[in-house]
Amino acid sequence: EVQLVESGGGLVQAGGSLRLSCVVSGFTYEDHAITWFRQAPGKEREGVSCISSKDGSTYYTDSVKGRFTISKDNAKNTVYLQMNKLEPEDTAVYYCAGLIGDYAGSYFDPRPYDYWGQGTQVTVSS
Secondary structure (H helix, E strand, O other), X not given: OOEEEEEOOEEEEXXXXXXXXXXXXXXXXXXXXXXXXXXXXXXXXXXXEEEEOOOOOEEEOHHHOOOEEEEEEHHHOEEEEEEOOOOHHHOEEEEEEEEEOOOOOOOOOOOOOOEEOOOEEEEEEO
16 A cells, blocks of 8 residues: 655744655555645645656756755655745645656646645744
8 A cells, every 4th residue: 555644844934944754655666756745725736846766857846946855765765855945935735746657747737646645734934
């Protein structure tokens, strides 16, 4: 059974940092992507950052470029999202999601994703 479990959310002041973790279990597919999404109240789910297994390529939405860094530790089956210089606009529930196979579309489209975690709340105060 595939499971994705997020942790690391919390309350932080603007300008602060958090590191989110996504522990992936039961995931044995060679071609896959792990993406962090977020959803703020009243807004659509938004792709934030993705790491692809093909060549380790990483992708970021424009609003987090230069502030967030995605990485993975294969030995720990964990994908991280280091978030620096946090802004109140980053407040949301953050989810990690897994996509299996060789995918040619947008990694930030949530519809093709096969597996989702339960989410972790990130709140940035001004």
